[in-house]
Amino acid sequence: MALDEDTLEQLLDTVRRFVRERLVPNEERVAEEDAIPAELVQEMAELGLFGLSVPQEYEGLGLTMSEEVKVAFELGRTSPAFRSLLGTNNGIGSQGIVLDGTEEQKHKYLPKLARGEIIGSFALTEPDSGSDASSLRTTARRDGDHYVLNGTKRFITNAPEAGLFTVMARTDTAQKGARGISAFLVEAGTPGLRLGKPDRKMGQRGAHTCDVIFEDCRVPAEQLLGGIEGQGFKTAMKVLDRGRLHISAVCVGVAERLIEDALSYAIERKQFGQPIAEFQLIQAMLADSRTEAYAARSMVLDAARRRDAGETVTTEASCCKLFASEMVGRVADRAVQIHGGAGYIADYGVERFYRDVRLFRLYEGTSQIQQLVIARNMIREHSQ
């Protein structure tokens, strides 16, 4: 149920204040230590940030898409590493259960995910299957009242912290495509489940990914998501719209933060006897950034409203993801440029954001995959 205006404003205000007072001052430390301090994780959990999209009957906030993207705008205004930790619980780590889980699975896991007691992780990508996700090779063989999982998952976000993995595996090896794939809820610590070394990434230090390896990992049959084989890939596709809009909103938040930082710098920094903000070539960069961020914000709000109204927004969600992630890349590049030499120096933080935002164009569907989704839907709609 949608919140009244006052309550939503108070909620956003609290998130804004938490980001400003608790997260922003710790950005450098998180990057330095490659970890989010435990007390901050605790505070994020107490605030309720892990349960934004989990329905209220399972102890989450049950925000609408419009409300969730407004929270994500605020969360975007700090290092993406913070958002990454709570991103999976609000997105692909919980939404599969919300949409297609059995009642037992919902009761067992959703409250814990909403409270941030466990971190949910989504294991789809493999060494040989990324954008071509439906070609995945991990297998789940039925053996009595268990399934036996074998295979390797790659670049799995939050895997080192995860308590629960939603794992996509092939239950029907005769079916090569999406229809042979099922989703399993596998708890960390299950014998046969092993984690690789944390990946060394370009940016977003503090957020972790690693391989997840299954070697004859026996999973009770009731851990099959929704209790039905062959539904896994469909589930994965269904949760994507929401995730893509959430990520798009985060991109907008980061862009707005970088524009603010670049503007402050431009007003303070003096060359040729005046603030560099007075120079038209600097102004052009600021104006282009502001315009593009505003466009992305408007797109995200529009798509979110449509989704809340019950429209299918697969095309719009891809449009948002494509535009917002590319936009924040350009904005970050200009922010470095406005900072000049200082933009290349780690102390200013802007180069860290420049590296951090590069990921947005890659995960949850690369820009090229978004283009394909958009164009294919256009062609399909035209021929209908």
Place this chain on the structure above:
Amino acid sequence: MKVLVAIKRVIDAYVKVRVKSDGSGVETQNVKMSMNPFCEIAVEEAVRMKEAGIASEVVVVSCGQQNSQETIRTALAMGADRGILVQSDAELQPLAIAKLLKGVVEKEQPELVLMGKQAVDNDFNQTGQMLSALLDWSQATFASKIEKSDGKLTVTREIDGGLETIEVALPAVVTADLRLNEPRYASLPNIMKAKKKPIDTMSAEDLGVDPSPRLSVVKVSEPPARQGGAKVGSVAELVEKLKNEAKVI
């Protein structure tokens, strides 16, 4: 022990305040408003008392326009049990507020009234003291620590150059200083639940108080802009300037 916390809606502490062009006051149109930070500390202390089993009920009260209700909601989200809005569109000055609060105290019969030591908008630092005088209750201002033992409170006060610890008999009015505690962030689920907590509304007439202003504001002006500094060439020059220009040595 029932605790009444008085709170005030003020311009958010992070907003750059602008003086109206006619010098009659400060601009409040389209300006973000929040709970006065000292009031927030008072609410936090009351909620902690409740969590520790010392307070049985925490009631928050705010005097002002209808939109003060938002500030009451914030306190409810932090953990207060219910709210009271004394609605008045008139400009409320400390004595009027103290009288209104006295009326609420007589209705609610709390054992303790907690409030901020002052509000960050006009920094009067009077309302708590006036209320204790009107009620003829003990008062402890600028509290940085409050402990309860049967029938009395031990309060550590922040005074010039140190700390003073006093004992006051209950009922009492205590005003919170900055270091009393660090207020929590209201959790998002609690913000949503706060909507269901009751807020009673009453008027100055209901409490038999005439809230008309006794003071009139003559002029509001911005502090003078800071002057730029100067560099000195030597220690001798510095000493000379400190002696003759700044006249501090």
